[in-house]
Amino acid sequence: MNTTQTEALISMVAVLGLFVLMVAPAVLGILRDRRLDRQIRRAAAAPVTEPPDRPAASGPARGTAPRRPARAA
Secondary structure (H helix, E strand, C coil), rough: CCCCHHHHHHHHHHHHHHHHHHHHHHHHHHHHHHHHHHHHHHHCCCCCCCCCCCCCCCCCCCCCCCCCCCCCC
């Protein structure tokens, strides 16, 4: 292998490396979009259920005095 062939090989590897660096984000974005679309389709196909009853709001019991914050000294 002479110098010209070595330089051509190095150039080809550099171009392929740059190509991969430029294309990789696009491919990852496409894969992410497909995953999100699949999740949306799965969620849309799932039966709609009502959320469980919420427990009563926690607060002071009836008939008790309201709590007051401590005063700064």
